[in-house]
Amino acid sequence: MADGAGSPAYLVGLLLAGRRVVVVGAGRVAARRVPRLVEAGAVVEVIAPAVRPDLQALADSGALTVRTRRYRAGDLAGAWYALALTDAAEVNAAVVAEAEAWHTFCVRADRADEGSAWTPASGHAEGVTVATITSHDPLRARRIRDRLVEVVVGEGL
Ligand SMILES: C[C@@]1(CC(=O)O)c2cc3[nH]c(cc4nc(cc5[nH]c(cc(n2)[C@H]1CCC(=O)O)[C@@](C)(CC(=O)O)[C@@H]5CCC(=O)O)C(CC(=O)O)=C4CCC(=O)O)c(CCC(=O)O)c3CC(=O)O
Ligand SMILES: NC(=O)C1=CN([C@@H]2O[C@H](COP(=O)(O)OP(=O)(O)OC[C@H]3O[C@@H](n4cnc5c(N)ncnc54)[C@H](O)[C@@H]3O)[C@@H](O)[C@H]2O)C=CC1
Structure with a gap:
């Protein structure tokens, strides 16, 4: 890659x-x-x-x-x-x-x-869905997802 x-x-x-x-x-x-x-x-x-x-x-x-x-x-x-x-x-x-x-x-x-598809770390807040895919680092994807949800909620984006 x-x-x-x-x-x-x-x-x-x-x-x-x-x-x-x-x-x-x-x-x-x-x-x-x-x-x-x-x-x-x-x-x-x-x-x-x-x-x-x-x-x-x-x-x-x-x-x-x-x-x-x-x-x-x-x-x-x-x-x-x-x-x-x-x-x-x-x-x-x-x-x-x-x-x-x-x-x-x-x-x-x-x-x-x-396979032919990957499952993102996804979250929902304030009518928004966020999803993250890394490259074989699911725990990092989860951390980023959690942060994105915090930002959407905390900053009212
Ligand atoms: C590539 C992907 C493809 C797919 O599976 O769709 C994939 C692949 C693999 N995961 C593995 C391991 C683990 N994955 C998790 C957790 C999650 N895995 C998820 C997604 C994905 N995982 C896809 C995209 C990831 C990306 O690249 O960003 C999350 C984000 C979403 C969800 O699962 O809903 C969810 C966290 C979110 C949440 O918690 O909300 C845990 C932790 C746990 O289970 O508690 C462990 C143990 C880790 C450890 O212990 O270190 C292994 C090795 C398996 C083995 O050892 O055999 C493979 C195989 C490989 O990479 O080839
Ligand atoms: N991609 C990811 O996010 C992760 C992947 N894994 C990997 O995913 C796989 C599954 O992990 P777990 O859910 O923890 O396993 P688990 O042991 O909890 O469940 C395995 C399931 O497969 C079923 N099964 C076995 N033989 C079958 C057959 N012939 N037909 C239909 N079903 C069958 C069992 O009955 C059981 O329901 C493992 O290879 C593990 O290493 C583990 C953690 C995270």
């Missing part, structure tokens, strides 16, 4: 309301990201053999669908966006490969460069 080019990602705001999003894996990373997808109005399907209780509770409330089983080829059919968030590299690779075949943008949690 050229010096100063920054992250290779092109930042975009997806309007996901009513659109199918498939999340493979239902652990810690999924628990952080799935509520944001639900807030965006996405039609979320979570697929995993072991589902965290907070995600199961969201499913029980009708906010999303859970399939308590392993990922199978074909699960991404009709998805606009997908997230490969399992702790098994070969499964995440298979999900990304299926997403490529469908031309569905897909995050890969364990090896981000192998």
